[in-house]
Amino acid sequence: MKKVLLILKNKYFYRLTRGDEKVNRRIILISAAVIAVGLVVFFGLNQMGLAGLSAPEGAGGTVKIGIMLPLTGDAALYGESIGTSLELAKEEINAEGGILGREVELVLEDSACNANEGVKAINSLVNLKGLKLIIAAECSGPSLTAAPVAEDAKALYLVAVASNPDIKYAGDYVFRIAPSDAQQGKDIAQIVYDGGFRNTAVLFMDNAYGEGIAGVFMEEIGRLGGKVAIKQRFNQDDSDFRTQLLKTKETGPDSLFVVGYPQAYQLIIKQMYELGLNAQIFAGDTFKEASIVEALGDKVEGAIFSAYAESNSEEFRRFKEAYRKKYGKEYGPYGDYGYDSLYVLKAGIEYAKSFDPEVLKEKLYGVEYRGVTGLTKFDSYGEVDKPFGIMTVKDGMFVPYEAG
């Protein structure tokens, strides 16, 4: 028995320690090779001018604008619609002679809607490619992590869609053309209260978006004198909401405020009907999605929700038409904000008569730009005050809501 153990011991311990030693000797060689190849590739590309390390203005009178957007990951759908809308804006601007006579060039960087990737993306844009004008068409997480990097590099940082309230304090170079969630929560609470609803159940998605809106909504409802019957969260990927809805039913609310993504709205409303829960439905701006009405028909008739864009302005119609003409389909979520962000930047540069972020960060406060998403006019924090439109579903169509 002792012998067997000794053999086993030798077999395992001896082999392993030997193996590791041998491996150790190869490390320096392999690491050196990897680093050498990396450096050669990096500087080789740089020499050939492929790395895009040229001056921010670029050659031949172009102006390069860095765009951060989620091209992969959970929000890739939004990245696609924002990206195509930006492309449309770029083509339009270039067709009309560019910005201050310079042609616009967009440099896209993927952030995957991930805080960590956002830092890498902005770092590549401002530090590697030396861009000074950045549009973050982006989720809240990466918008927040990337802002300090842009601030350090003294690059102008225009946030196009992120709605997290904390972006307000992100820095001097940081501006945002989308209203923060705080605004939306307040507006919809006002509508709920004005509609005579005093006992509202709140059901929201447990991410920055849902939490942001629902938090402000509940605060505002309380301030106005209404009551929150019950507050419950759900996960973005959930498909069964019966537990939450049954609990909601027990509290007997007259209205239900839901914040989620389109898929969740569909399921929640369907299951509400199954469980016989009758309440007026209020929802966030993500509700404006044709598939919800298609799937549920008259079940969503009369649902009231806040909508991001000023939906019946001249500019909006023109954008919608131009997008349809170029891509042969309707514009996607937040495309209007992507489109506007480039025009706001253009308006700022033309107002300041400069591409220098140092000048721009002072002059942007004087810009008043009326675009697809309404009037963009920055307050002292670089934030805008855009009222949310309130819409409802009537005969299967999204129409502006009129009280009474």
Add this chain to the structure above:
Amino acid sequence: MIEAYILHLLIFICIYAILSMSLNLITGYAGMLNLGHAAFFGIGAYASVLIVMAGFPFWLGFIAAGAIAAFFGLLLSVPALRLRGDFLAIATLAFGEIIRSILVNWTEFTRGPLGIPGIPKPEIFGIAFDSLWMYFILAFIIAAVAYFVLRHLLNSNFGIALKAIRENESVAASLGKNVNLLKMQAFVVGAFFAGLAGSLFAHYITFIDPGTFVLGETILMLLMVALGGMGSLEGSILGAIILILLPEPLRFIGLPSAVVGPLRQIIYAAILIVLVIKKPRGLLGTQWFGGIVSDSN
């Protein structure tokens, strides 16, 4: 400007090297497939941030980050002692999910999905680590210390015993090794270093939210370990270097904007597949990754 870019990547490499080394201790040396490592990372990040933002100095938050993560490592090791192979993987996966749920739902404490913005850069005894150079030096020192401590640990009897457990638990036990205690220690030490990395990460990136510390992050660490080689600390560092740098050259290629995102991921994945086929034991490894998943002893 280029300097800032490179420094940034180096800081990330330091942080991920600590993470992959600590995961290697648990998975590569002790042979326990841990799919909840990002949770330790997250616990460290949140612990450090909450402590520092409550007005305590950075060094305290930093050490507490490691200590609290280590405590959770101890908690996780309790079920881990009873499970093996893929069952253990599922338990650790669930652990990661529990921690994520707590971070999301305990909003009074963690601010939930909104995340914590405006995390201050660290200051230790009057030295402010607010520039990229200073932060890199800090991260490098910590990564170097982590490497030497782990190397010392793993070359000692402790490390050899862990490898014996990985190879064959019964043999290790029959040689008088306390298998349960060793596994527990592996989890605690691994979690401790992951917690330290979490603190470094949070104070560098200045914003944390629960979405950062999810399974995808663990998979990335696991890839670093598998690519570098199970059971090789140097391999983990190499894995971290490669996987952090790999996507970067792809940024220079002038891809058309419509496909730049997906194409980069495809190239990334293709390189990984080739590496794994050509080098199933990892670049510097001694252990086949598949051996741990389908461990039947």
